[in-house]
Amino acid sequence: MNPEVALPILIPFVAGSLSLVFFRSNAAQRWIGVIGTGALLVSSLVLLYNTWSHGVLVMEMGNWPAPFGIVLVSDLLGAIMTVLAGIMGFAVAVYSLPSISADHETFGYYPLTHLLLAGVCGAFLTGDIFNLYVWVEVLLIASFGLLILGGERGQMEGAVKYVTLNLFSSIMLLAGVGLTYGMTGTLNMADLAVKLPEVENQGLVTVVAMLFLVSFGIKSAAFPLFFWLPASYHTPPVAVSALFAGLLTKVGVYALYRFFTLLFSHDVGYTHELLLWMAGFTMITGVLGAAAHYEMRRILSFHIVSQIGYMIMGLALYTPLALIGGVFYIVHHIIVKANLFLVAGVVYFLRGSYELKEVGGVWHTRPWLGLLFLVPAMSLAGIPPLSGFFGKYMLIRAGVEVESWGIVLVALVVGLLTLFSMVKIWAEAFWKAQPEETGERARRFEAALPQSAVVLMVLPIIGLAAITVFIGLGAQPIYAIANAAAAQLLDSSDYIEAVLGVRP
């Protein structure tokens, strides 16, 4: 009996329904937003601590025993992801206070955000593949709502692509779940891990694995079906973009990690080879797309795609070091990527545009914002001693160890091009002078921005930047957790024993 396993799902649901009850009062919703996500963060930290000290935690929902009922399982990977969801939720809730307009609040920004967080945490903690599908739908429905909040033309255009491809991916996922149930007669992940290797027709198992690969590949914006992401992520309010950038694609990556270690690791030569190609192409297309753009949020969106490639690379190499690197990279990436979006948002509120050609001179008026941008930007590019360096180092070293030179080369070149993109934003938005044509608008925006709003927006940025520096300078504890998480992924007997009660 571990109530803490259910709390990260319960808290956002309660907070979400409370903010619906108080939908008339934006102030009440703001308070519920900050307190609710704060409670989520605390409960997820407790969960991680207990999972770390007691091993895999299981809760059988409604007291129905596994494998018949739905179980919630918290292993280290799931707990780490939940903590990241808590950090993201809290940071974005504080950032939303000054940056989300009253109109958006009235149209349900806060209930949808809580629902999104509940879906994300549910997906991280469930131990049942159909239940995973349900949580993914919950978070998708919430994200549809958040994406079109405000109803501008560009948002609708992005949302059409986003909804279409994600629904397609959900159909594939559901088909895969159905076929898996037909083959094995169970939906419980631990039970599947025992029964899938015993299926007579192993060719069919690989086919089903491919269905899941395509489905989660779309959701994590991996090559070749990634284009919904750069088409839609730059359209909603920037706090929403940051939340999406930090969490949504990572649910897909998490599911890939879960499925292709616990369930489909019988034909590694085929499935993980395919994943490796996917990883390489994802990195290259993402970074080249970013190099071609001059709108801050579009550049950052394309970089999400290229970074997803690194995470999949860790899974695809499938060695202990590669998985450690992959988990480390996910932790680093979520913090850094969301932070970059938050900084871009502040630049927008100071200058009135996301176009690099129309902004400039932020360094001269607010040098500390430039420094706060440099921390996540240089970390994303992998400059030591920041967090990105260690993630990339481990992944590339893992690649060298198995002599997979192609992916090593790609990872190194993409790192360099990432640096180019980050320096481009730095030079254009911060260093060069404010262009004359748009100077009037920039002065108007800066004058209209109260000091308290700046403080509230910068606080989460400072917090996330501090975490980035901490992961970089104190990489050892994070490495230890990632190490233990990777060990659990490679040897699933702990997970299976915790759920089913017998050692496989």
Add this chain to the structure above:
Amino acid sequence: MTTMGSLILRTASRFLLPLLLLFSVFMLLRGHDEPGGGFIAGLVAATGFALYLFAFDAGRTRELMWADPRVLFGLGLLAATLAGVPPILVGEPFFTAMWWPIEVPGLGEIKLSTPLVFDIGVYLVVLGGVMTIVLALAEAEE
């Protein structure tokens, strides 16, 4: 919207609304072991209000409902979520069903339970959700 309200429809909906609401409560309460339950009961209740909306208009329907549908939706979600919590307090897993049967003179045994609270939550969510959509559509048309 108002053009649709004939005298027959107006009169009929006045009588049908309380009947439908009573029927929905009946469906809600018998639901756990027999056909029925919160979802279908919520739809029946929403049908009653929707009929009233067709006969009259959005403003009067809002007045008739004692709370804004969005508040109903939130309260329902809250009730459904909290229905899972009591088992945790006595050391059982989340969402374990708990039953408190009580004898009421004249009525027989009444089974109070956490699934009943959950069903009431679903009822309110469905009623609130459907009415939010229907009222928004009606008001957009008006």
